[in-house]
Amino acid sequence: NAGVMQNPRHLVRRRGQEARLRCSPVKGHSHVYWYRQLPEEGLKFMVYLQKENIIDESGMPKERFSAEFPKEGPSILRIQQVVRGDSAAYFCASSRGGENSPLHFGNGTRLTVT
Amino acid sequence: SQQGEEDPQALSIQEGENATMNCSYKTSINNLQWYRQNSGRGLVHLILIRSNEREKHSGRLRVTLDTSKKSSSLLITASRAADTASYFCATALIQGAQKLVFGQGTRLTINP
Numbered sequence: 001n002a003g004v005m006q007n008p009r010h011l012v013r014r015r016g017q018e019a020r021l022r023c024s025p026v027k028g029h030s031h032v033y034w035y036r037q038l039p040e041e042g043l044k045f046m047v048y049l050q051k052e053n054i055i056d057e058s059g060m061p062k063e064r065f066s067a068e069f070p071k072e073g074p075s076i077l078r079i080q081q082v083v084r085g086d087s088a089a090y091f092c093a094s095s096r097g098g099e100n101s102p103l104h105f106g107n108g109t110r111l112t113v114t
Numbered sequence: 115s116q117q118g119e120e121d122p123q124a125l126s127i128q129e130g131e132n133a134t135m136n137c138s139y140k141t142s143i144n145n146l147q148w149y150r151q152n153s154g155r156g157l158v159h160l161i162l163i164r165s166n167e168r169e170k171h172s173g174r175l176r177v178t179l180d181t182s183k184k185s186s187s188l189l190i191t192a193s194r195a196a197d198t199a200s201y202f203c204a205t206a207l208i209q210g211a212q213k214l215v216f217g218q219g220t221r222l223t224i225n226p
Contacts, residue, residue: 004156033213042118042202042216043157056213091156099144099206100164103214105156 002027005074006092006106013082013113021077021109025094032075033093033103034060034067043091049075050097082113118203118217126223133190135220137203138183144206146179147214148188151200160188160201193224 005024013019025032030051035043045059049069060067064082069075079086089110093103121136137146145164149157163170163179163186170177176189190197200221204214 042218102159107156
């Protein structure tokens with residue numbers, strides 16, 4: 001049983017470049033969430049998607065950040081023109097949906113902006 | 115302001131002792147969940163307690179929920195070195211129950 005797969009595990013970008021983070025949910029899960037974690041802190045919600053739809057993007061910065069979950073393929077979190085403050089661990093989670101469905105997390109992508 | 119706040123921020127105990135972590139939250143919830151995170155890894159779901167439940171057990175874990183005080187506790191009995199990790203509570207708000215709000219976590223260290 002494959003869990004949530006995120007790649008790459010580590011990503012280094014220079015300021016101004018684009019970062020693309022990929023997430024393949026657990027097979028059969030149609031709900032995907034993206035969270036950001038700074039060192040020694042908890043996870044901050046960014047965006048919640050279902051297949052082809054953004055349900056809640058209230059935690060995502062209005063500029064430079066976008067997310068998608070296409071009908072086929074992984075969910076993508078895209079950060080354009082990265083800045084040093086974007087350096088963090090980005091975690092994807094998936095669930096079956098429903099109010100009491102726990103989240104299954106990937107091991108994250110650690111983005112470093114130099 | 116943070117919805118969920120864990121207490122203490124860090125806890126260090128001897129193997130075999132019990133570890134208790136607390137979580138407080140601010141608004142009404144649909145459920146509360148506890149997760150564990152080992153260093154450099156993703157979070158692993160431990161236990162979910164619904165707002166109409168007061169106590170739940172899973173192996174060496176015991177979770178309580180007091181909605182009148184807006185607080186929860188996680189008890190790990192007979193701790194093991196492998197329990198060393200960060201523990202987070204997460205609340206599912208009634209509005210937007212799909213979106214979990216995480217606390218800052220408790221860093222638990224079990225000394226052999």
